[in-house]
Amino acid sequence: MKKLLISALIAGLPGVAMADAKGDEIAKLKAQLEALQAQMQQLQQAVNAATAAKAPEADDGNAELKQRVAGMEMKVDKLTTDASEGPIAGLSITGYMDPTYVASRVGKSAGFQFVNHSNQYAYTNSTFGDVYLDIKKTFGVGPLAPSAEVSILPNRGSGNNLLTSGGSSSSGNNIINTAIINFPLSDTTQLVAGLMNSFGGYEVQQSNQMNTITHGLLYDFSDPGSYVGAGFNWSHGSWATKFMIANEQFHTNPNSATDSGTHTHSNSTPTVTGRVDYTMTSNLDIGGSMNVGRQSLFVHTDANSKADGTYGYQGTSNSAYGGYYFGEIDATLTGTDSVYNAELDYGRLKQGAWNGGDAVWYGFSLLAHQKWNSEWFGRMGATLRYDYLNDSKNGGGGGGIALSQSNGVDGTNGFGISQACFNSSTVNGTDCSGATRQALTAALLFYPTDQLTLKMEIRHDWANRNVFLRSDGNYRKSNDIFAAQAVYSF
Incomplete structure (x- = not known):
């Protein structure tokens, strides 16, 4: 307002300068200047009064804003406290769903499998087609915070397919897949205890981490399964080590069994298992694992048994367990x-073969996976895997290979002795060799979103014996399957 009045005054000065400089006119000019100064004072007083009148309203607005900010700060502080100290502190729940379609040529079967309850483990019916939940609770923050983690696979996990709580007939109906307590002692060492998957091989169990739909022969039939026990993890620099003492695989408590229907034995010998990994470069890891212990053997009798009521093979001689x-x-x-993977296996189970001798199996697996961006389908990938597993010694058996007690064959998975040899043998097939198995798998993968993966797979399995059971009751040397899967992770 002052600037406006001064500008108006200056604008009028030239006219005054050009007027006749007479005394009365000068007096009039002074009177006008005094009047303008009085008006300026009045305007200044009005501005000051207006500012003073608005101040309380501004203070009221600021007070209300301060209250709202303080309330928001209290809410943030409470959420922060709950996140670090409350019941949900350190809690995470992740998982996936993977409905799967499988068509098998030898069995003339096709259809979707998802959350269907089945405790028969096969390469066409293993850990896929289920809901996977991983629930982890960390108690504190930082590398020294203990944690407890449980994974659930109600229909395809170790609890439903493989775990037993005593005799072999008590398997299944357990939704727990793994349950692990982790207690760090330092930045490099943690104590672990509970139910956990074995340390063997490059393959993982979870469908959302696999570049195929089905597992390889070594994962399904050679590598050890789940263990209940305790041990430690240690890592330093390029080296990482895992070690555990446990029950025999798949047993949630010390096992007892009866051999030949007359003697009861208890397996009190723990299994010792460990793994070592060496990271040679940022993208190359070389590792290995070992297992030593005693394992349950199959016991069976039938009309062709010996006089003492046993076959005398499959470990039924003097003990229900073998090294x-x-x-x-x-x-x-x-x-x-x-991603490129390679694995080489060797296993032995004393008195665990079909004819009562030692079961011996060995094999290798090679996998290559490549991703790229396509113009039509966006992000996609392709996988090729080859598996070889020799289980011929003493008729086969051992590891994850369970042969029928009546005829020495696993017709679903293609292991054991041929029925032609069994029928022509004079000693119930004990002189027959087991099958050597191979498998070639090709998969195509699509990644529409970060959470969704679509997979298609064709797989050809074959053996050097007629060990795949057809729907008409006959056996053949090979089988083909086609599978499709949608994996949604959350």
């Missing part, structure tokens, strides 16, 4: 859009 020895080495090479 178990397994070792493997594996390597993983990871690129920006590629």
